[in-house]
Amino acid sequence: MDSNQFNNLVIPLSDKLFRLAKSILCNGELAQDAVQDLIVKLWEKRDNLDEVENLNGFTMRAMRNLCLDKIRQNKDISELQTDIEYSELNPYQQTEQKDLVFRIKQMINNLPELQRTIIRMRDVEGLELSEIAFITSLTENAVSVNLSRARLKIRERILNENRKVEEMQWK
């Protein structure tokens, strides 16, 4: 793969790779760093990239593995270290919290790594179960199960918070 092909085929995947990295690492700066590291590695192996059938899936898988390695190597990057920390806000704080999107992001970031990665790959990137299975090295059934668990957990939290807000309003 020459530099032109690399620019046209690999570099456009950077945004997707960044979002995946951010989902895993829960940190924007670390995610940017991880993407840059991956681009270097892919460049070094560009001669072999012609043989890759599914470049999208291949690079996403590589991104995920790289991020998981970073988590393993650096104990400071725990799964729970996030840009925005999730905490159970009391209803008064909730009413003051105008950015509900911010709250939902917190809820998703608080899921286990596999669940939050899968839910984002599906709901943000729109990937098929088969593609997610390839990236995560799971079966389609396992992906489906994890996706369901993630969505149900999010729904539970949304309903929970909504209930608390309503209770406070009634009081």
Next chain:
Amino acid sequence: MEIMNELLEKYFKGETSVCEENELKQYFKAGNVSSELKIYSTLFDTFDSEALEKAVNPLKKLTQRQRKPIRIWIRSFAYTGIAASLMLFLFIKYPFQVDNYAVVSGNKIEDTEFAEKYVEKKLNHVNDMLNKSMRPLNNSFENVRNDLQPMNKLINVKEKMEKIQNTIQIK
């Protein structure tokens, strides 16, 4: 409304297709959402906002790595050039000097004028000695030449005799 409820239920169980999920997204984006389902609007808004996140300068580390070898080359040339200039400067400023001196009777003579006169004197002495030794030899050559003069007379007689003989033969 009923259809959306069912679709949403299917969604949280992880049983919807990508197509059906797009339908749900369109429904919540449209804004005309039932009060019962309004609490889920933010969830789909969150996914939409996350889809807009982008990688920043993914080529940063790659270009840094590619610049390093060039910088090393430039630095090497620069250092070599500086060293060569310095050496040239020193050579011009302090050229190599060869010591010129003569040794006379074990003494080192560096005065060129004295050395030249000494050499001239010695050469004249050698010349005189040569002339003196050559004088007897010159005398001998002179004597031999004188002794050989009668022989020259003989050669003249011989030539005359031959002439006469030739004259007689013709007749």
